[in-house]
Amino acid sequence: MGTLARDVAIIGVGQTRFGEHWNLTFRELGIEAGFRAMEDAGISSSRIEALYTGTMSSGLFLNQEHVSAMIAEVVGLTENQIPATRIEAAGASGGLAFHQAILDVASGLHDIVVVGGAEKMSDVVSNLATEFVASGADQAWEGLFGATMPSLFALMARKHMHDHGTTKEHLAQVAVKNHAHGAKNPLAQFQREITLNMAVNAPMVADPLGMFDCAPTSDGSASLVLCDMKTAKELSDDPIRVAGTGQGSDSLSLANRKEITSMRSTVAAARRAYEMAGIGPGDIRVAEVHDSYTISEIIAIEDLGFFEKGDGGFATERGETALNSTITVNPSGGLKARGHPLGATGIAQINELVLQLRGDADGRQVKDATVGLAHNIGGTGGTAVVNILEVV
Amino acid sequence: MGKALGVEAKSVPAPDEDAATISVMAARRALARSSIDPGEIGAIFVGSESHPYAVKPTATIVSAAIGATPVMTGADLEFACKAGTAGFQSCLGLVNSDDGQIPIRCALAIGADTSQGAPGNALEYSASAGGVAFIVGREDVIAEVGLTMSYTTDTPDFWRREGMKYPSHAERFTGVPAYFKHVEMGARQIMERMGTKASDYDYAVFHQPNGKFPLKISKSLGFNREQILAGLWTPRIGNTYSASMMMGLAGILDVARPGEKILAVSYGSGAGSDGFHLEVTDLISEYPRSKAPLVSEAAANGIEIDYATYSKFRKKLKMEGE
Amino acid sequence: MAVARHWRNQDQRYNLAGTRCKVCGGHFFPKTSMCPSCHRRSLGKLERFQFSGNGTISSFTIIHEGMPQYSSQVPYVIAYIDLEEGDHIIGQIVDSEPSEVEIGKKVEMVFRKLSEEGRSGTIQYGFKFRLTP
Secondary structure (H helix, E strand, O other), rough: OOOOOOEEEEEEEEEOEEEEOOOOOOEHHHHHHHHHHHHHHHOOHHHHEEEEEEEOOHHHHOOOOOOOHHHHHHHHOOOHOOOOOEOOOOOOEHHHOOOHHOOOHHHOOOOOOEEEEEEEOOOOOOHHHHHHHHHOOOOOHHHHHOOOHHHHHHHHHHHHHHHHHHOOHHHHHHHHHHHHHHHHOOOOOOOOOHHHHHHHHOOEEOOEEEEEHHHOEEEEEEEEEEEOOOOOOHHHHOOOEEEEEEEEEOOOOOOHOOOOOOOOOHHHHHHHHHHOOOOOOOOOOOOEEEOOOOHHHHHHHHHHOOOOOOOOOHHHHOOOOOOOOOEEEEEOOOHHHHOOOHHHHHHHHHHHHHHHOOOOOOOHOOOOOOOEEEEEEOOOOEEEEEEEEEEE | OOHOOOOOOOOOOOOOHHHHHHHEEEEEEEEOOOOOOOHHOEEEEEEEEOOOOOOOOHHHHHHHHHOOOOOOOOEEEEEEHHHHHHHHHHHHHHHHHOOOOOOOOEEHHHHHEEOOOOOOOOOOEOOOEEEEEEEOOOOOOOOEEEEEEEEEEEEOOOOOOOOOOOOOOOOHHHHHHHHHHHHHHHHHHHHHHHHOOHHHHHHHOOOOOOOOOOHHHHHOOOOOOOHHHOOOHHHHHHHHHHHHHHHHHHHHHHHOOOOOEEEEEEEOOOOEEEEEEEEEEEHHHOOOOHHOHHHHHHHHHHOOOOOOHHHHOOOOOOOOOO | HHHHHHHHOOHHHHHEEEEEOOOOOEEEEEOOOOOOOOOOHHHEEEEEEOOOOOEEEEEEEEEEOOOOHHHHHHOOOEEEEOOOOOOOOEEEOOOOOOOOOOOEEEEEEEEEEEEEEOOOEEEEEEEEEEEEO
């Protein structure tokens, strides 16, 4: 219980810049990151034994399902008829695809697999994107009654503010910090800093969440090469080990939760990942957490055990989550500034940790980072995946 | 224009309201004031000229939303502004029928509308939204219907052709040969048959297409201002069409005392009137009026909106994607 | 066309009809096939339960970028409501200015239009809430 049958490591990562890729098709976008990851790993596609893809809703955004076969085809992997699997868990699709690929390699079924995540969201107008993103929440009992995804997080935000004294400025501090980090990430969608004033006074989306409290809609893909530790050491000088992986679930609808200022799925996934890694939150120096909304980062850093419940906003205000402070949260810029192509997000988080742990993160490098945590959620937290990586 | 019509304000439905939602709310409020199990309701008639569907009954929506289904009947009625009272008469017929033949002891009559007038037309100043529900039965009666009679001719004073968004009317022809003739004849035939005169009634209520017509007809029938004030709502909320006279009657029942007599006459263009002679029973003293808002409370409960908001709400503007 | 999909939820949406577990006495909305506390013991012991529609606002938001079906209503209020019999629900607060809505205020159920399938399709009706006068 709670352990992997054999050690698993990452030997290559690749990502497109996130943003609006008007001239790229979903296929072109999807394979771009895969090629970069294989190049980074220094292996040819013939070595790939299985393929995992995290995509939330190519069906709604592009009217195309069965993207596992599509990716296998465009990457040129149909020659060997390798297993190709698409994983869907709304915004956690990428993180969950990674989790499933770990289980695959750890089981001994395959030695080298590629895990990708991709989404193309810019082909639909904004109110349709609002509706499609909301399909990750409960359409029968939330969406039909007018609730958008940001509005559900706004309900959490107002409750958090009411119960814990979190302020609109605290929320804004998350955005300001993540934009500052994103400005140092050449693959981020937004590479400019914003001021607290801009964030606080931005147009409202779902009060108290304004435009700068919400991650953007994005096109993008991210990919990585995963293998067993023995193979990893043969192929790579600096493999990054999967120290722990955990998944948790909760109700699809927010109304069926006992409380809305904490996500039990995150708490459970974190507990499982920490136990497997044999460490605790105090050992984490760098974390990529799911800040689809500013309130989600505040709730996440509490649920992951970095700060006491209710202290997330205050800790952010104290600067404890900024680059090279107490714990660096979202050095990539997070979903807010790096961008949030739904299915790609979970993989991009892992990739950022790999760069950080290798010491390749340039201007946003976290000093002495040896262990990192990634946290990815779907919908309002119906799925949560926590992965912990460490240098070998 | 408002002054000429005697209408100071009119009620407007929110974008998520229609004749069905208003009917349901009226029916639920009527039930809140009664001890009837919704399952006992054997018939529901919804009178409206703004049913949300051209084909598919509003009555079934109401039935399901109050828990009256499935052993019951229901139908939607249309007779311009008197469709609600036409349903009232149908209910009276059913509940007073032989139990062996039609075992219905309790029925629901609803008049509800979200009527519209074309922008700029005089109708736009008065056409409003509202709904009233009466539970009609043989037990726990708070007002007994002593007589109901109708007066009907084929008089095209107001109409809306199939598929048209706004109704048309024959301007001044809607007055003397239409409203005044039918309401007057309707009222007179009731009083003649009952052997009553205007002074015998504590209250009178007539259909209220605007604030002026009911004042004029009541005067010519010999009623004074005191008799009609409790039932006069159009000046404050506009013409609620199928609900208009029923709203007035509901307003009267909000204040009426045992033994008081009421003359009520609706009018529907096309044209006809339904007259009712009612007497308030002793049970009105125990009637739990406070379990639902009074007409006066509901009328005071609105939020004022400007014409731009009204235009958006009533889909008078072409919006994105239309 | 999703006529049947909406139709089969009609009783729940029109009447706020959920489930009562006869084992533990818990009330649940939407209706459930298994009590989340009693699990298998609740099989065959669940009954229809109609909530009163009275509740208290636990949290709320004012939506400025709404679902396409609600575009004519922006800004509109969505609240997280604690129902008086237990369980929670998410619903729209109508008939008041957004500035009047506060955590802790009482609400009651009203019957409104939720959506429509284009200009020629069916109309979906169901519960919304308003501040209790």
